[in-house]
Amino acid sequence: MKYILGGTIDIAVHEVCDGGSIKEIYRPSGGDWGxxxxxxxxxxxxxxxxxxxxxxxxxxxxxxxxxxxxxxxxxxxxxxxxxxxxxxxxxxxxxxxxxxxxxxxxxxxxxxxxxxxxxxxxxxxxxxxxxxxxxxSFVCGNLLQMIQHTSDLLERPECKNVDAILMVGGFSESKFLQEMFKLNFKLPPIVPPKAGLAVLIGAVIYGHRPTAITERKSIYTYGIKSTADYNDKIHPLSKRSVFKDGSVLCVDVFSIIVREGDTLVVGRVHNERSYFPIYESQKVMIIPIFTSRDRNSKFTTDPGCKQVGSLQVPLAGIGTNRSVTVRMLFGGTEIIVECVEEATKRIRRLNIDFLTY
Structure with a gap:
């Protein structure tokens, strides 16, 4: 069964799986219409x-x-x-x-x-x-935008075959709102008893059963601030940097690991990339972690990019072929960043609140 879930602002599309767990089909979206x-x-x-x-x-x-x-x-x-x-x-x-x-x-x-x-x-x-x-009239302006946004969602390929509209939150108790959704959509709107408390009750239940939601859609693009060999055909001159060993690199590169809208499965590694030190004698690799709302961010200095964390990974030995593997796992409301120094298999971890960043 698939249903649309809407509160005062956010509207998401969920699917109930066998066994009662929930996966997110389309990430929460909406506007200031509550x-x-x-x-x-x-x-x-x-x-x-x-x-x-x-x-x-x-x-x-x-x-x-x-x-x-x-x-x-x-x-x-x-x-x-x-x-x-x-x-x-x-x-x-x-x-x-x-x-x-x-x-x-x-x-x-x-x-x-x-x-x-x-x-x-x-x-x-x-x-x-x-x-x-x-x-x-106090309700109409917000209601029209909610109806239009819901209609647009239902037209998306991934939102086909939705079976119901589940309305929660205080605004959902409005009879006018309920009747307008019945009038504009063939799907039956479902309003649970005490809809105004449903969000709070759901949060409590989720706190006791964090595995109830098995999949989410990433709200942001996540990546690492890194470097790349400079190419004057694709890289701006402002990002060109000459390092003390003579190498010419493009700096502030947004190395994407998770894209906005990607499906994140609980406990599963979503993606991983390997990074290498710039200098042969480098003792520590700093891994700055960034987010963006753009699926295709190119540089960490682009508008909307934000640093949300950083990890320092000690490096064993010498050489520029020493690799650090960075991977991201989805853990309920967190994205767990793991950095593995391949020579020693030592792991550094950082937890990022999925709902905040």
Missing amino acids: GTNVDEAFIKFLREIAGNDAIQRFKDENVEEYLDLLRDFEAKKRGTDAASKTNIAIKIPPTLFGIVQGMTQMSLQDKLQASSYEKTVTLTKTKLRLDADVMR
């Missing part, structure tokens, strides 16, 4: 009615009441569906009324009547009553 963005749309709406300065002062001086307001909105936005005609009531803290009056010399009622929402929002005592379309 529930927090919906909250920001609501705050922008309040700023338009009450005034930017009044809302900012209310937020700064009355944090508890501000959070109560957002919690009330959170509950109401999840319960709004696609067909609702009923107005949605949001309780406004009394403090906000006083702040608006004091800063603008106008009541909140007068400010509302002077806004573009005079026909779609009413104020009754301490509650703003929003037309259902106004509430849905």
Whole structure:
């Protein structure tokens, strides 16, 4: 069974294998389309009615009441569906009324009547009553982008034959969101009970069963900063360097071991490369480890490249034919870099957090 898994921002494609383990078919992707963005749309709406300065002062001086307001909105936005005609009531803290009056010399009622929402929002005592379309408008921009991105994913060859859309995270509890996915996709959306806690529960389960996910897609390209024989036909002059033994080398070469999007299998060596010292008398080889979001990074100085670690490997003997084999293994949430000095078989290791780098 294959299914799409989406939270507030990231959307991934997983496959359930025989025995219940999971492998990642397509790495998490998406954008800034989650529930927090919906909250920001609501705050922008309040700023338009009450005034930017009044809302900012209310937020700064009355944090508890501000959070109560957002919690009330959170509950109401999840319960709004696609067909609702009923107005949605949001309780406004009394403090906000006083702040608006004091800063603008106008009541909140007068400010509302002077806004573009005079026909779609009413104020009754301490509650703003929003037309259902106004509430849905807070969600629509994010929802359209989520639907488009999901549609694009389903068109990819590796994402064919997906059986279901699994929706988790707080935003997934929105009835409007669920109904729009049902309307736009033939796949049945699955929303587990307490979807808002599903990510946390899943993390706890994964902590106890790290072998539950057997394959992931690499989020980054990983490699080693190295050198290569300089070739003026393919290497820029800025990377040309003459060393004390007279050799002319290209420096800052991004020697790729794992590419972004590659499949990484738990406990398996993904790839390995051999590196050699520049000088015959060299005693230590330094292995700088870099990441990039570009599958085809050429140099470690390219935009987006970042050093995430370094290993020092002692070298036995003399000569430039002494090799150090660098290999990468996937270990759950880590990529394990192993450097093997072939003459002595001594191993140096470095663990890199797969979810961070």
